[in-house]
Amino acid sequence: MTARRLRVVALLAISMVFLLAWAFPIIWSVMNSLKTDSDVLAYPPKLVFAPTWEAYRDVLFGSGSILPNLVSSVIISVGTTIVTMLMAVPAAYALARLRFRGKKFAGFYVLATQMLPPVGIIIPYFLVLRNIGWIDTYQGIILIYLSFSLPFAIWLLVSYFEDIPFEMEEAAYLDGASRLKTLWRIIIPQVRGGIAVTVVFVFLNAWNEFLFAVVLSGNTVRPVTVAMFNFVSVEQTLWAKLAAVSVLAMLPVVVLGVVAQKHIVKGLTVGAVKGGGRR
Numbered sequence: 001m002t003a004r005r006l007r008v009v010a011l012l013a014i015s016m017v018f019l020l021a022w023a024f025p026i027i028w029s030v031m032n033s034l035k036t037d038s039d040v041l042a043y044p045p046k047l048v049f050a051p052t053w054e055a056y057r058d059v060l061f062g063s064g065s066i067l068p069n070l071v072s073s074v075i076i077s078v079g080t081t082i083v084t085m086l087m088a089v090p091a092a093y094a095l096a097r098l099r100f101r102g103k104k105f106a107g108f109y110v111l112a113t114q115m116l117p118p119v120g121i122i123i124p125y126f127l128v129l130r131n132i133g134w135i136d137t138y139q140g141i142i143l144i145y146l147s148f149s150l151p152f153a154i155w156l157l158v159s160y161f162e163d164i165p166f167e168m169e170e171a172a173y174l175d176g177a178s179r180l181k182t183l184w185r186i187i188i189p190q191v192r193g194g195i196a197v198t199v200v201f202v203f204l205n206a207w208n209e210f211l212f213a214v215v216l217s218g219n220t221v222r223p224v225t226v227a228m229f230n231f232v233s234v235e236q237t238l239w240a241k242l243a244a245v246s247v248l249a250m251l252p253v254v255v256l257g258v259v260a261q262k263h264i265v266k267g268l269t270v271g272a273v274k275g276g277g278r279r
Helices: 003-033 054-061 067-097 103-115 118-132 138-162 166-174 179-190 192-208 211-216 224-231 239-259 261-270
Strands: none
Touching (some): 054 239, 067 103, 067 179, 067 224, 103 138, 118 138, 138 192, 166 179, 192 239, 211 224, 224 239, 239 261
């Protein structure tokens, strides 16, 4: 065996180890969700067992159904993503393409908001929402999620807008197009890959968020990340049902990633050659 083939085999072996380490928690969760409670607690762990859908039936249609919680998570995540992108796209365009007083300060402020520890601002958020009566409401949680998803989306999108050559924009102006029309018909189609990447990350962050949700939600609005703890108590943990909920909670993100995969790959490679539109 040649040295080159040995290197290829070694790289494949290392890649398989990393892939297994990444996939093992997911595979283990899926396996536990198909076991009975006795099989989950068996020692040594059972790798061969009779699969059952009992845990899924209980968490979806039982007395502790998480369907309302999944609906809450969808409303919050989709609402946060839509509002974030509607505000982030023009804001990122302005920071990347326009010249105005205070531009550097605005960019620094957007970045600085990402440095605040969530645990340090959750009490002020709670007090504000309580005073306006928005605790345990969709608009309250979406507003709070917007406060950290919007700066993230703006900062991520700025780099994509900066890579668009200014000549394309100037050509549109010479043809009589307005700035808004140029943004909609010329610039946005060029950065749709970056927008797709940002949408996925914003949705993912909103879907998986727990700290703000557990403090600001209640019985009316209760995301699935908080509802998971219905199956954890002092006396026992219902591992099979907890695994089933975790698998169900992963599905929307997986589906979104598969649907947007083409745009995500394109968006991640847009910035490979930097400086296309910088001045």
